Amino acid sequence: MILKERSKSISHRILEVLNNRMTLSANEKVQYANQIKGLKGEKMFDHILNETGIDALVINDLLLSTKDTSYQIDSLVITDEKIYLYEVKNYSGTFVYKDNGLYSTSGHAIQDPVAQAERKRSYLYNLLIQLDYSIDIEVYVVFINSNSYIYDLPKKDAILFAGQLAGHFKDLAEPLPKQSDKNLVLAKQLIKRHNDMYHPTNLPAYSFDQLRKGIRCSSCDSFSYNKSRQNIYCNVCGKKEPAAQAIHRSIEEFKLLFPETPLTKDIAYTWCGNEWKKSRIRKVLETHYRVHNRGRGSYYTDD
Ligand SMILES: [Zn+2]
Structure with missing residues (x-):
């Protein structure tokens, strides 16, 4: 049961509006393109998850804030016994894994997605304690793009590639007893904590005066x-x-x-x-x- 549907993130929505109302720099355009690509990857993930028809509670795009930080969880799959946290990466191209990090072939370091997902697990774990729940959380990083290849990736149970995903969900679903939705109250509490007003700090600078005014077509973005x-x-x-x-x-x-x-x-x-x-x-x-x-x-x- 999907309790929270996926939608464009705040960053995505803001960049989309800015892209139509001002000229984005080359870097900002890349940032916007990455948002579009990320959402596309997450929708591919959703499609595979839905096809498997797993009997669990699903929460997508959950943005949670602690006193010190905010973190976005791409998907949570909640069963009676466990919570599965998925970090979906739509990387395309070739990467190398070394020194516990990912590098593109041009030598750019990419934040280690497994470490990133593990951090989210700890934050969520602490939140569950605060809410008086004690449930195991399993973390997975999903490389959803079949056009990506990572050299020297150590075998980690926490990493799934697109081709493994359907099998992974099948393995989860098959031994599951009939679910009681006993964690429905918890799921609803998490959704209630979703912070829809969170403004990321890494967005382009903009001001009212500099932006194009007018009504933008909801289909083609034209102002005419x-x-x-x-x-x-x-x-x-x-x-x-x-x-x-x-x-x-x-x-x-x-x-x-x-x-x-x-x-x-x-x-x-x-x-x-x-x-x-x-x-x-x-x-x-x-x-x-x-x-x-x-x-x-x-x-x-x-x-
Ligand atoms: Zn139009």
């Missing part, structure tokens, strides 16, 4: 559209969308990028490209958010 009273029509792909929905979608982009900036009618008006009547913007704000300080100083929040 025609509007009728109720709808907008993309000039590039023809996508039709209710205007109120498109305005709301854009305001959500603003909130994603600027969680600390008070959301006011004027800022939403500017963000949407100065193309909509302020009364219309206000109506969307009033429909979706809670207003504080009516009048001149009013701003809107989720709660």
Whole structure:
């Protein structure tokens, strides 16, 4: 049973918006491309897991924070007896394993994924203790891309390649007795701790003034559209969308990028490209958010 579906990470969503509203540097473009690639790999993992039909609780993309750090778990598979933690890597190309680390053929060091996954295991273990649970956690690093090869990789039980994954899940599923979902309460507690507001620190720098304003097509990212009273029509792909929905979608982009900036009618008006009547913007704000300080100083929040 999938308790939490996979979705784009905050980094992915922010980079996607920035890529459309400013010019990313070459490095930032690589960072964005890696997010897309990572998600693609995780979806391949999900597909193989779903095909095996294992009777377990599945939580995807769990972002947990401790006092000192935040960590992202790609997938947790929870049975009555054990928790399996998966770190999915969509690396392509050739790598060499030496001195307990991975290196690309060009000599770049890559963080040791097994050590990285082990750290997440300790954090999770401590959290479980805090929640009064004592369950074994098994950790696996999955190299999901069949176009990757690692030389001199020591045989480690914690490493799985794409071709081994279906067999691995089958081995897990077959001896499992009928599951009681006794860990459902725990799973729900973990999901409740998912930190959706976490802003990674390694993102490109950006400011409101520098970003392109306007409403971006939800299908093709174009900023060019025609509007009728109720709808907008993309000039590039023809996508039709209710205007109120498109305005709301854009305001959500603003909130994603600027969680600390008070959301006011004027800022939403500017963000949407100065193309909509302020009364219309206000109506969307009033429909979706809670207003504080009516009048001149009013701003809107989720709660
Ligand atoms: Zn379009």
